[in-house]
Amino acid sequence: MPQFRLLLNGNLKELARLTTETTRFCRQHSLGDDVEFDLHLVLEELFTNSLSHGACRGAEDIAEFQLSNDPDGVTLEYADRGAPFDPTTAPAPDLAAPLRDRPAGGLGIHLIRQIMRDFEYQRLDGWNRLRMRRPIPAEKPK
């Protein structure tokens, strides 16, 4: 199973590296534009969440992610060293709320849940460990 792993520092500038490396992985394995877009989005949301909520900002090697693909989809494992937080049970934002009442947060996790399947959380040895899959529908080869 082809795999790719990257360690990230607690700095928003790392987003560019995350994006470049994810693109490289997707193109190497001909995963298609839709999958590439979704992985960029999910990884950005995970990483910026780590930076804003996890007290990880400014430190080195605060997060790591791993991508592995098989014919049915891509498995993403993401971990950060921040405060314990389980996004799989976070409340959903009220998307129908009027503009002035709409909460600023929670949208990133909502997007991850819309895109990914089999979303799992574990707190292990001081790390938040997430695992999820982006299925690739068989009937739509790219």
Added chain:
Amino acid sequence: MIQVTEETRAGWHVVGVKGRADSEAADELEAALRAAVDGHPKVAAEFSALDYISSAGLRAVLQAARAAETRGVEFAVCSLSAPVRKVFDMSGMHHVLRIHGELPC
């Protein structure tokens, strides 16, 4: 990274945004849209050349829409590319924004 162009078309101040509206570009996007809302009665954000948007980019658009509402400025979002449209749809943006297939002007 984004590039912003501005023009006037049939009474609308059109802000064209090209590139990736990610967390790094969100402040720049919000500033550009807010400046447009500050100075014009009808503002259209034209996103046909926008390749990507994350929740940070969406927040920038929502902040501009809030500012427009406060000032009584008409604010519309137009010409979304298919992947960006998907993010808008998943986020329920149609509940709070005027989204057009093409420019309203």
